[in-house]
Amino acid sequence: MMKRAILGLLMLLSSAGAWAQPLEAPDLVITAVRLEPAFPAPGSTVQIIATIANHGTRTTNDVFAVEFKADRFQIGVRFLADLAPAQSLEVPISWEAKPGETVFRVSVDPFKTISELDESNNTFYKIVNATVNEFTGADLIVRRVSVEAESLTAGEPARLVAIVANIGQGPAAFVSTGFYVDGELIAIETLSESLPTGHEVALAVPWTVEVGERVIRAKADPNGELFELDEANNTWAEYFEFAPLPNRCAQIVSLEFASTSITLLEEMTSLPISQLVNVFIPAIRRQMERDYEGVNVRFYLRQPTGIFSAIFFSPENRLPILGLAPLDFGNLRKDDRGFVFVGSFHVNRGLRLAPPELLAILIAKVASHELGHMLGLNHNPNGGIMNAQAEINPYLVQNEKFRPEDLEYLKRILPMDCR
Ligand SMILES: [Zn+2]
Numbered sequence: 001m002m003k004r005a006i007l008g009l010l011m012l013l014s015s016a017g018a019w020a021q022p023l024e025a026p027d028l029v030i031t032a033v034r035l036e037p038a039f040p041a042p043g044s045t046v047q048i049i050a051t052i053a054n055h056g057t058r059t060t061n062d063v064f065a066v067e068f069k070a071d072r073f074q075i076g077v078r079f080l081a082d083l084a085p086a087q088s089l090e091v092p093i094s095w096e097a098k099p100g101e102t103v104f105r106v107s108v109d110p111f112k113t114i115s116e117l118d119e120s121n122n123t124f125y126k127i128v129n130a131t132v133n134e135f136t137g138a139d140l141i142v143r144r145v146s147v148e149a150e151s152l153t154a155g156e157p158a159r160l161v162a163i164v165a166n167i168g169q170g171p172a173a174f175v176s177t178g179f180y181v182d183g184e185l186i187a188i189e190t191l192s193e194s195l196p197t198g199h200e201v202a203l204a205v206p207w208t209v210e211v212g213e214r215v216i217r218a219k220a221d222p223n224g225e226l227f228e229l230d231e232a233n234n235t236w237a238e239y240f241e242f243a244p245l246p247n248r249c250a251q252i253v254s255l256e257f258a259s260t261s262i263t264l265l266e267e268m269t270s271l272p273i274s275q276l277v278n279v280f281i282p283a284i285r286r287q288m289e290r291d292y293e294g295v296n297v298r299f300y301l302r303q304p305t306g307i308f309s310a311i312f313f314s315p316e317n318r319l320p321i322l323g324l325a326p327l328d329f330g331n332l333r334k335d336d337r338g339f340v341f342v343g344s345f346h347v348n349r350g351l352r353l354a355p356p357e358l359l360a361i362l363i364a365k366v367a368s369h370e371l372g373h374m375l376g377l378n379h380n381p382n383g384g385i386m387n388a389q390a391e392i393n394p395y396l397v398q399n400e401k402f403r404p405e406d407l408e409y410l411k412r413i414l415p416m417d418c419r
Pocket of ligand 1: 369373379388391
């Protein structure tokens with residue numbers, strides 16, 4: 001009865017919304033994903049149950065799918081029809097629990113057969129651990145990360161420090177924490193004692209400071225060895241910038257992602273948004289830095305100050321073209337803009353299905369190619385990153401660097417030392 005009253009209220013709210021926006025349509029959402037049993041042993045068979053609801057104002061008058069993915073691989077699809085407003089349904093599938101952490105992505109109407117009031121609320125992420133350790137009510141979070149060093153200058157020895165707390169209702173038998181810089185694992189540190197509820201501990205690993213903007217991330221229980229009340233609150237990430245700052249000879253480059261491009265990348269990679277932003281996109285930057293090693297270019301994910309060029313990762317589909325940039329011989333313009341068309345990647349099957357680690361490299365190669373144009377490089381018949389085919393088929397250049405003559409030009413116009 002109580003539930004009915006709440007649903008009735010929701011209906012009132014959504015029909016009030018419908019006045020402001022004169023649309024009558026269904027709105028499919030996933031309100032919950034749960035497991036039976038909730039804390040599975042590795043190898044056991046588990047029911048994954050998604051609750052699908054219609055928060056819209058019309059019945060779905062067509063068949064629609066519910067798709068289940070485990071670590072980006074499809075494990076099941078179910079089809080439903082005729083879900084009325086305020087109605088909900090439970091959709092189960094069975095799965096054999098693999099040891100450690102699994103990220104489930106459940107999406108309703110992934111093939112977009114239903115026109116909805118809101119198309120942006122159709123996915124649900126659920127992190128599940130399967131372990132032989134018993135459930136104690138623990139819930140680990142990372143409160144913050146910091147960098148400790150004599151001086152925060154490139155090449156200096158430092159320590160990455162994470163404050164990990166147990167905010168659950170029972171002890172954590174041990175506390176492992178993984179430390180990542182721009183998405184790359186630096187090390188995992190483990191406190192082998194139990195951490196009681198309400199307590200916190202500082203864990204640290206050694207690191208050598210790297211120049212420029214870095215995303216430092218810590219994740220408690222990175223291998224999914226503990227059962228927790230909430231598996232989705234284990235990570236914390238922060239941006240730092242390390243000295244020396246760019247000198248006056250440097251070309252500053254901002255890597256800008258449209259929010260709709262991030263949505264497309266989420267669909268392509270099945271990575272939760274926080275992981276896209278703190279792991280996948282920094283990996284693109286990392287690859288570009290490798291391509292431009294020895295050239296005085298500084299890449300930023302947050303908007304830099306002063307004069308900068310930008311690579312805009314646009315949601316547009318311009319197939320067969322994956323990127324576009326002005327040719328600026330001599331790099332006369334320090335504030336030009338180039339494009340990488342994430343929408344083109346999204347509709348190209350061969351690119352869309354690439355594993356995330358490879359996709360990040362392919363996107364980076366197109367971005368490095370476009371930046372090459374913005375710095376004055378033309379297509380190079382000898383190949384390398386400036387191969388004319390790079391912006392159509394980046395697989396051709398996935399392992400390529402700039403040709404020596406191109407790299408020599410880049411180093412000449414953007415020398416590391418200002419003399
Ligand atoms: Zn080109």
